[in-house]
Amino acid sequence: MTGKDEAELSGLFRAAIAGDERAYADFLHRIAALVRGFVRRKIVQGGVDPEDIVQETLLAIHVKRHTWREDAPVLPWVYAIARFKLIDAFRRRGRRIEVEIDEIAETFAEPEAETVSERDINRALDGLPPAQRSVVSSISVDGHSIGETASKLGISETAVRVSLHRGLAAIAKRFGRQ
């Protein structure tokens, strides 16, 4: 099953990088579920919300997707990012943890569904300049498309894309800096 997962996921990611948005959404959903399973098993004591790590990992995957070599397997790349973000989150909160570098355990990570709570990402979103914030939340929280967002805010689609891109990059950077 894992080998098949790997092949499917790297196929989806390749298509996504070539510009296929549906493949990308599919890829991100499946990766989110896998990373969630991975992170929940790693966080045994409290203090860090697993879903925060899932979101930080997804953002990092997004802004660093040019670092993936298309002929390399995608899951080791994803789990290395998730592990880095997990360690980073504990470091930011002033804790030291040992995250076992256990490749076997990772390959058996089971997909898990999200639970709702307040997110770090909300605070990061609040810190954006107003123009970027309204674009990012229109597309994410309100679920509007690029075109809908453009007409709602009275700006061009290009401006929406630029604000979205910059806003996401700024949120990702904020997690790295804290």
Add this chain to the structure above:
Amino acid sequence: MRTEDLIKALDADARDKAMPLGKAWWLAVGMAVVIAAAVFFATIGPRPDIMPAMHTMRFMSKFVFTLVLAASAFALIRALSVPGASTGRRMAWMLAAPLLVVLAVVLELFVVPEADWGKRLIGSNMMICMSFIPLIGIGPLAVFLGMLRYGAPTRPVLAGAVAGLLAGGLAATFYAAHCFDDSPLFVATWYTVAIAFLTLLGAIGGRLFVRW
């Protein structure tokens, strides 16, 4: 924000494309070489007798050391800037340059009479060596640290140190064309000190600037 919502935003940004990291690394090296060359030729430049010097083993051996160091560091830093990439074999290759230097030192100790060891070690240029290798290497180091920020190193301090080794290998290659001290005894000592300084600087840079 729910994760579902975040995915919508990421998906809408799917079309944006960045240059693949592998290609960007080659561009960065090209840029670093240009910077190092500019500083080198604007300041000390090659030694006047470089043509006859190229026929001597000792002179040419310096380039073997520095280029092997730069090549192995380049291979390693490319892997270190990609999450989950295996680095074991490339780490092992980092031993190649030091081993070659050790071998050359042993040979030098055999062929040079003991009375001359001190003179060869001290040479005539050690202060210039220790100041110009870092001076030529600092621009390239900044470029490589910038590349690490563009990449995604999960061990930023180590990656920064390797950026220092790469900048050091590159700078020492240029410097070697200027330096009259060709003895491996000199190279093993003062080049190492100068490159170690850049390595330390790189590690600090990795710690401070390479966050993602």
